[in-house]
Amino acid sequence: MARDAAKQEHRIKNLLVNTMNQTLPTSTWASRLRTFLGSILLLVVVIAVIAAIAWTKARQVETAMSAPPPPEMPVAVRLFDPKPVQFRQDTVVVGTVLADKSVRLRNELTGVVTEVAIKPGQTVRAGDVLIRLDDRTERAELKAAGAALKLARSEMERAQRLSLANANSAQEVDATIAETTRAEAETERLKSLIDRKMIVARFDARVGLFDLNIGQYLVEGSEITTLEGIADFLNVDFAMPAHVADAISVGDQVAMQIDESSPVMQAIITAIDSRADPVSRSTKARAKLVSPPPSLLPGDSVRVTIQYGPLREALSVPATAVRRGPTGTMVYVAEMTPAKEPAGEPSMRAAARFVEIAGGGGTMNRVISGLTIGERVVADGSFKVIPGALLLPTSEQPMETSP
Secondary structure, three states: OHHHHHHHHHHHHHHHHHHHHHOOOHHHHHHHHHHHHHHHHHHHHHHHHHHHHHHHHHHHHHHHHHOOOOOOOOEEEEEEOOEEEEEEEEEEEEEEEEOOOEEEEEOOOOEEEEEEOOOOOOEEOOOOEEEEEOOHHHHHHHHHHHHHHHHHHHHHHHHHHHHHOOOOOHHHHHHHHHHHHHHHHHHHHHHHHHHHOEEEOOOOEEEOOOOOOOOOEEOOOOEEEEEEEOOOEEEEEEEEOHHHHOOOOOOOEEEEEOOOOOOOEEEEEEEEOOOOOOOOOOEEEEEEEEOOOOOOOOOOEEEEEEEEEEEEEEEEEEHHHOEEEOOEEEEEEEEEEOOOOOOOOOEEEEEEEEOEEOOOOOOEEEEEEOOOOOOOEEEEOHHHOOOOOEEEEOOOOOOOOOO
16 A cells, blocks of 8 residues: 555656646746737727717717708799689590591402503592493494394384284284383393493592502402592591480580690581490490591591580699699699797798599699689699698799680
8 A cells, every 4th residue: 555655646746747847938928918918908999999989979969969950942833823714524535537428449340451540649520430341342242232222123113004004913013012122121231231341430539549450350349449538528437435425416516636736626516326336335426527627638536525514613723733643633732831930930831732633634724623712823843842841932924725
């Protein structure tokens, strides 16, 4: 046991000696201490800088909050005094221009073209020959039929003379009369065929475009071109909703325009269809447009404005004053509001008015509800205005135009 304790003590002494031998030198400990102290100093500097920046920003915010607010900038606008107007409800539809007479030119009989007496776009008069087909066969047959007719008449006259002298029977006379009638009918039939191979204008018209040449073979019913009648008026057909058709009658006037910027033309309704369309439930009508402009041709479309119903009261405002959005249609009116401070002056500010618009269009709109006489609306510059905005009206007034 004593020997084991001595061995254990010897091991402990060796371990302490080795530990003392492994201890770092003094210079290494000093270097590590300096590095640690430098890190601590850098951290303190960074914290100080951040604190200084935060203090500066806090002072700036405090100074800004204590400063007086900037003056409110007014919005320059033009104001308009709504004008009372009376109007009838209207609707706009599209009409189709038609000539007073119009045909699609076709040939009745089969044949070869021998004469084309017209040109595309040419004006023709009633009775003018337009196209001829080869009729030589029919004319030859007509000569033969004429000779047969002459012979039949001669035999009929001879039989009648003999009948007066009682030289033949009444049956023979009847036979010659029947033969004469048959020859006359054959002659008329051939004359009719010849006439039908000559296409003639039945009314004054303007010829449409076509492509036809001499020697061209036409089957029966071939479409050649169109003839549009020439007159001092045009017809305009248009369809209108059922509630509009119930409120108008023959003789009423409608307004027509080629486009929105063209002059307004007045036309008179001459006919209303006897039945409504089973699909669209609309009713067709026809109006007569007297003295149309030369640029208006059959087949063109026009804007047809139909006024219907009783007279209604409204206020007329410029279209630029009306603002439309998801919440509805509104205008801005100028209101005088009292000053916020006792020493201040009243100010003119914008207030929103939700309105109902009836028809109109163009440069003016008709307001039937939501606005009263005496309120001044913001005409120009309303897109820059919000409710409560300070307004600066200009002296210039917007131009008035009838709605």
